[in-house]
Amino acid sequence: MSKQVAPLTVIDLNADAPCCPPLAQRRVPAETAAVLAPAFKALGDPVRLQLMSMIASAEGGEACVCDLTPAFDLTGPTISHHLKTLREAGLVDAERRGTWVYYRARPGILRQLAALLTVEPAES
Amino acid sequence: MSKQVAPLTVIDLNADAPCCPPLAQRRVPAETAAVLAPAFKALGDPVRLQLMSMIASAEGGEACVCDLTPAFDLTGPTISHHLKTLREAGLVDAERRGTWVYYRARPGILRQLAALLTVEPAES
């Protein structure tokens, strides 16, 4: 355990470059797991997964809450709660402009998660 | 809905090719979200994320429960419960050979998840 000085204690979730080697290449340290697991957890709900996709794929990279809410059979506060969860997981960023609130995806952490799940094309 | 015979009602989680376009490219349909969210949810626990990594990065692609359990400060049944969760999410496969049980990662679904999270290198 003292072989390396654990340079991953604080993980920069905004970095564009992957912070960690793929999950299938090297065993994920406990600290890395503790930081990245909440992000996976936030994506572990169908509503939030769709919200994340709607935000990330929106025109101009941002989506208004007024466009997100009517896409589900849920009340406004419930959608707001899910958006807060995504925000606290570091997956999205919120900004109020006038009357409406806009949400924007953070590509950095998405890249981290994708890199972690990357598998060699032919591993057999 | 009658345009195609709904080939995504059941998503082949074992397929090697990605089943869905990236999350940031097109809005994820509700059915896809319902199928893939449980996989993210299963990875949304630090213990399971480490278990998944230990299994996927193990020699020969498989890991014995007897090697996984002592790596955590948890009881055997708890580890077994987490492994069952990973199994039910389709992330790993279990096989008993003699006394010990071996777990093996399913690269297909990992590729699906990684593809879904893929972000363009420069999206601005």
Add this chain to the structure above:
DNA sequence: CGCCTGTCTTGACGTCCGTCTAAGCAGAGA
């Protein structure tokens, strides 16, 4: 056959999560 080791299942308990209703706060417009 009987015991031992290793793993899974069952049942229970405390905590967290998803959803709702009701209330609070921030801007825009009259």
Add this chain to the structure above:
DNA sequence: TCTCTGCTTAGACGGACGTCAAGACAGGCG
């Protein structure tokens, strides 16, 4: 300033989750 609309926060309730102790099952070995 007053009111209206849009979004968030607070509180509550039912259900699911993480954990453990105890028991059940499978396989190997005397």
